[in-house]
Amino acid sequence: MSESSDSETVTALPVAGGRQTWQTVWALSRGRRLVFLSVTVLGVASAAVGLVTPAVIGGLVDRIHTGAATSSTVGIALVALILAAFLGALGTAATVVLAARAYHAMLADLRESLVEQAMSVPQNVIERAGTGDLISRTSDDVSQIADAAPQIIPTFTTVVFTIIVTFAGLTALDPWYGLIVVAVLPVYVFTLRWYLAIGPRVYRSERAAMSRRAQQITESQRGYDTVVGLGLTRQRHDTVVNTSWEVVEHSLRARTVQNMFFGRLNLAEYLGLAVLLVIGFILIGDGSSTIGATTTAMLLFLRLFGPINQLLIVVDTLQSVLASLSRMIGVLTIPQSGSPHTCRPSEPRPADGLARPAHEDTALCERTVRLEGVMFSYDGREPALSDIDLDIETGEHIAVIGASGAGKSTLAAVIAGIHSPDSGRLVCPRGTALVTQEMHVFAGTLRENLTLANPEAGDEKLRAALVSAGAEGLVDLLPEGLDTEVGAGGRILTPAQSQQLALARIMVLDPELVILDEAAAEAGSAQAGLLDQAAAETLRGRTGMVIAHRLSQASVCDRIIVMEGGRIVETGTPDQLREAGGVYARLWSAWVEAQAFTPGAGPHISRNSHRPR
CATH class of the missing domain: 3.40.50.300 (P-loop containing nucleotide triphosphate hydrolases)
Known part of the structure; x- marks a missing residue:
């Protein structure tokens, strides 16, 4: 079933629900799932290589602290760091390339289906909704998803694996270090829940405002002769300006929510660092850990800042993308025909290549x-x-x-x-x-x-x-x-x-x-x-x-x-x-x-x- 945004009128084109959106995405992934499995394997391997750098630095700190470090120790550590950086970058690049190819192929399939469906939707449905709504979905929404690709693809193909593998590394050093992530997790969870409760509605409203603006601009362009002939230039100008200001207002609200979201993320970072320093001090004091191990834990935790922030920031972008995706898939849910009529195919004609009308799905032959x-x-x-x-x-x-x-x-x-x-x-x-x-x-x-x-x-x-x-x-x-x-x-x-x-x-x-x-x-x-x-x-x-x-x-x-x-x-x-x-x-x-x-x-x-x- 489809659902409409609160900000859209009852005549607007439908917006797909979350379940239907994911079902469509899953169907689009058919034939590319082996590629996504390869992406997962490469992503985990690349993230695991990233653990080498904190571990080598931590080990070097312990050797220096005990006086066991030599020039050869530093040289081996340097070679290990360079090799780890090279292999990690190579694996990350391969992961991103494979994911990007699959992502854009799926987007291309969706775009083709959208255009094909839009050409067969009953005209009265489009007229009631306004052509601006359809134009916005086939232009603004497609662009929103395509433009988000450079941010979404690297994040979901590398960052998620980095967070999982880094958490495993912290726990392997000492279970207490692993608990640091658990300590800050509630802050991230509450931040994300707050954002998900507000963000989608804000972005849907922004997308709907863009549709209304596109409708007014389209009508002014198509009816240019009428506008000029009846002296309606000022009126149409004011209407377009008003709908444009609506977009500005919704966009400002979206950016405000975004800034509040980032502030809560910073709070989680400060809390995590404070907890880590306290735990490290206690463990070193009772001999349960070393300065090198604590250094490794600190580097691993600092290594989590970027990925976690990227992931949650991408959740911000993802809300806008999902709003656009749901609007695009909503067009696919419009029935082509629901009336008791028939368009019967006749005997084949050679290479007619004719685009068939929407009501052709029958079986009997008739020419009249x-x-x-x-x-x-x-x-x-x-x-x-x-x-x-x-x-x-x-x-x-x-x-x-x-x-x-x-x-x-x-x-x-x-x-x-x-x-x-x-x-x-x-x-x-x-x-x-x-x-x-x-x-x-x-x-x-x-x-x-x-x-x-x-x-x-x-x-x-x-x-x-x-x-x-x-x-x-x-x-x-x-x-x-x-x-x-x-x-x-x-x-x-x-x-x-x-x-x-x-x-x-x-x-x-x-x-x-x-x-x-x-x-x-x-x-x-x-x-x-x-x-x-x-x-x-x-x-x-x-x-x-x-x-x-x-x-x-x-x-x-x-x-x-x-x-x-x-x-x-x-x-x-x-x-x-x-x-x-x-x-x-x-x-x-x-x-x-x-x-x-x-x-x-x-x-x-x-x-x-x-x-x-």
Whole structure:
């Protein structure tokens, strides 16, 4: 089960509990456990070599005290110290390298799983939580774990072994020396318990504040035109500043807790040294120990200061890492689909490489699209789709029209698998592709943009797809042809070229069902005819669904669906709907009138377009 942080809202993405986090870490370690066993063996051996230095110095002190020391004794001691330092450093380096490779391999696997899951999480879940939360988890939290590696890996691969072996060495000298660690242990235990009771909550709050800041920054960037157009610059600036100050406040609280933690550690050190000096004085006084043995014990105890402090300081870092790790694993706990619908795989198509929608996990073959009583709501209260019953036969092309907010894009997203119906049944081909008006050109070459989901496609197929999309001249315009860098950091394509690229990408994928959600809406009237032809070519030989904003697109389809308020209110062929005298007929009459005044023009379907004039 997952649990949410106290500081996060009920709509935030889930945070994994401690048990689930460790189960995931254990699963990630599969195939690397032999490496971790080698790390343990090397770590213990390296720590044992570290006992040589205090023992040699203690023995040398006793020899000097008794007058038995010679130049050869000092030389042998020096050689032993150098050899011990070399072997210890070599063993520690090998331990850290092995542990680091396994650690980063596990982190890479987790990061890949996180990205894969994030791409398949229902969009409405992300929208309710805010994209900033997901961005923070895939960026800030990943960076937090990766940046902590240089501190965590050496500590847990060497320090733990050093503490264990040093305690054993102290006890071997005299059990009373071993009790020194026991004497200071309660201070460390109480310090750690105090910190663990406060630290995790503080760090979770800090991470959540970072998510809120990321959300506000992301919204301001994405809605830049709206912010400027409505004069909201100052308001957005103040909002970002306020969320940034929230991060500062939580960070200051975290650093305060950290400083209080370090103060308690210093107290344990002073107490341990005092106890050791008293015990050494008593043992030497009654002849139970020697000055050299006490010197060795003192050096061993001083040798513990660094490791123990490092370990507990890393516990501080580890709390932040675990907070980030739990947030990352929390994304993996989000179910991809939980609704009673089906996306049935069809017969295999050669090298389609298409990314499958989230609702494909079924077994029966079917090429048609079938919706039965489908309901969907973004917020769980107001329905965006109500009682949708719709069949689209194989090879049929339908157009969906309606006013803004009628539910057209929501219907497309549900069929494409972006949203999961709240109820009802959905059956669709496994190979389904959605093209929206928000075309994205990825940073990379033109070839990489075309082969995103079909890496095996050759240049001949890529050029044929561009020709079908009406972009045959695009390759010639680019200085390096298909190898030209486009998108961010490369050649910026025009809106029309971006839409042609998106349509060509679909042809390279070769899906069975293509959904065009106003895919030519942003290109402008100059390219509208060209893009309509490209869209028609994209639909050729495939089942197609067109969310139309121009009646020229709808009128060439086999069937037209008219939506209002999330419901289907009319359906039929273009001729049938024109004769019916309903919403479509009024839109058609308005379009014909517009063409009479402006040849080639046609009204866009707006919120009031269906009202009688």
